[in-house]
Amino acid sequence: MRTHELVLGWIEKQFSDGALMLGGRLPAERALAEQLEVSRTSVREAIRILEAMGVVRAGVGSGKDAGTVVIADPAAALGSALRLHAATRHFPVADIVETRVLLESWAVSRAQVDSPALAEAADLLDRMDGGIDSTEGPEDFLALDVRFHLALAEAAGNTVVSAMMASLRDAIEGYAAELTRKLPDWNATSARLRAEHRAILDAVNAGDGAAAATLVAAHIEGFYREAGLAAPH
Amino acid sequence: MRTHELVLGWIEKQFSDGALMLGGRLPAERALAEQLEVSRTSVREAIRILEAMGVVRAGVGSGKDAGTVVIADPAAALGSALRLHAATRHFPVADIVETRVLLESWAVSRAQVDSPALAEAADLLDRMDGGIDSTEGPEDFLALDVRFHLALAEAAGNTVVSAMMASLRDAIEGYAAELTRKLPDWNATSARLRAEHRAILDAVNAGDGAAAATLVAAHIEGFYREAGLAAPH
DNA sequence: TATTCGATGTGGTCTGACCACATCAAGTAG
DNA sequence: CTACTTGATGTGGTCAGACCACATCGAATA
Numbered sequence: 088m089r090t091h092e093l094v095l096g097w098i099e100k101q102f103s104d105g106a107l108m109l110g111g112r113l114p115a116e117r118a119l120a121e122q123l124e125v126s127r128t129s130v131r132e133a134i135r136i137l138e139a140m141g142v143v144r145a146g147v148g149s150g151k152d153a154g155t156v157v158i159a160d161p162a163a164a165l166g167s168a169l170r171l172h173a174a175t176r177h178f179p180v181a182d183i184v185e186t187r188v189l190l191e192s193w194a195v196s197r198a199q200v201d202s203p204a205l206a207e208a209a210d211l212l213d214r215m216d217g218g219i220d221s222t223e224g225p226e227d228f229l230a231l232d233v234r235f236h237l238a239l240a241e242a243a244g245n246t247v248v249s250a251m252m253a254s255l256r257d258a259i260e261g262y263a264a265e266l267t268r269k270l271p272d273w274n275a276t277s278a279r280l281r282a283e284h285r286a287i288l289d290a291v292n293a294g295d296g297a298a299a300a301t302l303v304a305a306h307i308e309g310f311y312r313e314a315g316l317a318a319p320h
Numbered sequence: 321m322r323t324h325e326l327v328l329g330w331i332e333k334q335f336s337d338g339a340l341m342l343g344g345r346l347p348a349e350r351a352l353a354e355q356l357e358v359s360r361t362s363v364r365e366a367i368r369i370l371e372a373m374g375v376v377r378a379g380v381g382s383g384k385d386a387g388t389v390v391i392a393d394p395a396a397a398l399g400s401a402l403r404l405h406a407a408t409r410h411f412p413v414a415d416i417v418e419t420r421v422l423l424e425s426w427a428v429s430r431a432q433v434d435s436p437a438l439a440e441a442a443d444l445l446d447r448m449d450g451g452i453d454s455t456e457g458p459e460d461f462l463a464l465d466v467r468f469h470l471a472l473a474e475a476a477g478n479t480v481v482s483a484m485m486a487s488l489r490d491a492i493e494g495y496a497a498e499l500t501r502k503l504p505d506w507n508a509t510s511a512r513l514r515a516e517h518r519a520i521l522d523a524v525n526a527g528d529g530a531a532a533a534t535l536v537a538a539h540i541e542g543f544y545r546e547a548g549l550a551a552p553h
Numbered sequence: 554t555a556t557t558c559g560a561t562g563t564g565g566t567c568t569g570a571c572c573a574c575a576t577c578a579a580g581t582a583g
Numbered sequence: 584c585t586a587c588t589t590g591a592t593g594t595g596g597t598c599a600g601a602c603c604a605c606a607t608c609g610a611a612t613a
Binding site for chain 2: 091099102103107108109128131132135136137139140141142157159161164165167168169171172174175176177178179182183185186189190193245246247248250251255
Binding site for chain 1: 565566567573576577
């Protein structure tokens with residue numbers, strides 16, 4: 088058992104025991120090292136792992152934002168892992184897209200109609216429409232698009248699925264942005280995407296989960312197919 | 321930009337450029353530190369993150385297993401992240417189980433009948449049956465059960481879904497083991513589970529994906545419900 | 554030829570130091 | 584009394600250098 092794993096185990100036990108909650112803070116690195124009778128080096132390596140897992144955030148200085156505080160950003164960890172393994176060619180992009188279709192189709196089919204996430208989704212659609220005549224380009228549209236799809240996923244009320252959706256989107260964000268720049272007629276594509284968004288949200292609000300799932304699958308696969316990615320299947 | 325992130329970026333670029341492949345090795349920590357003009361501390365922190373992500377494995381000594389070599393164990397990273405966030409109470413176990421049902425149902429419905437993974441699954445079923453009269457207890461059965469479900473998931477041919485399935489299983493492994501110990505009549509439960517496994521595999525081999533998906537969902541939800549977990553929905 | 558044993562190179566750990574930064578309290582000028 | 588300055592304090596970030604445990608290889612030896 089390496090020393091930093093010992094530290095990791097101690098911290099994880101604090102979580103399990105409820106001694107460390109969301110928003111709480113770890114002891115200072117030097118104090119924790121002395122308490123566990125290990126070097127600060129080992130403490131730091133453990134904290135670095137927790138940070139990569141989206142469990143803590145390290146902040147210098149003093150006061151509110153200082154120290155190592157407990158957060159909850161599961162998508163960060165999953166996203167980094169997916170991106171790294173995609174970089175090693177172990178995860179084909181097609182598999183990532185296919186998985187996203189699977190999760191998001193399920194999410195919209197299970198979306199709760201009264202969910203506040205759906206209200207946020209509607210608001211995002213309005214903002215996309217409003218920005219079409221301004222100077223907004225594909226980059227701003229994509230940012231709103233990401234949030235729209237995440238809001239849709241959150242409406243299903245499953246935290247794990249939401250986190251996975253966010254991480255998948257994260258892992259292929261650069262890929263999607265690149266594809267967007269290659270599109271021949273952005274205005275036409277944007278208009279079509281916005282119309283499809285409306286149709287999806289309408290189906291969800293109407294309680295027709297099956298239709299929403301079909302629409303969402305066609306929406307995602309259509310984008311990647313138009314942009315040049317080989318169809319997942 | 322913190323120093324270890326710089327190192328991380330350099331290594332990730334090596335992946336993207338194809339200069340670092342699966343099975344390859346990173347430069348020695350001291351050499352890499354000198355090359356990038358950073359301290360060995362920062363190099364080590366970057367490597368520790370990659371190790372937590374399941375991208376590299378560090379080995380001491382000399383020779384074949386020594387040094388920091390590139391591996392591909394995405395399930396390790398996803399599993400650790402899920403387990404940690406479950407420990408912080410941010411991921412309800414019910415959500416994890418529900419997600420597993422979703423992914424595995426999809427996987428069996430898309431399983432390729434001629435997949436070697438299905439042959440492995442059949443072999444695992446035989447081994448479960450063979451061990452029922454020996455001294456094997458729930459622990460050994462569960463180990464085979466895990467591999468059976470993973471083989472099923474792999475038959476769909478989506479690496480991302482396979483990795484997520486493995487990590488989900490990993491995150492709730494301790495939970496499942498605890499539930500198993502509480503069961504009143506293990507022999508009866510074991511017999512039922514094995515029969516359900518057969519039915520699932522038969523449906524997949526018959527090409528009836530829809531039936532297999534239904535059976536697999538009932539199989540998983542049934543186990544957790546019997547063991548005392550509130551039904552996911 | 555077979556065995557022993559040191560040289561070498563790897564990651565693992567530790568110590569002690571210094572830096573950048575953010576806050577807070579004491580002191581000071583108005 | 585107020586407003587500003589300034590130093591003390593505590594945080595994570597980084598660094599250099601040392602030593603350890605381990606695995607392998609090769610030269611010296613029985």
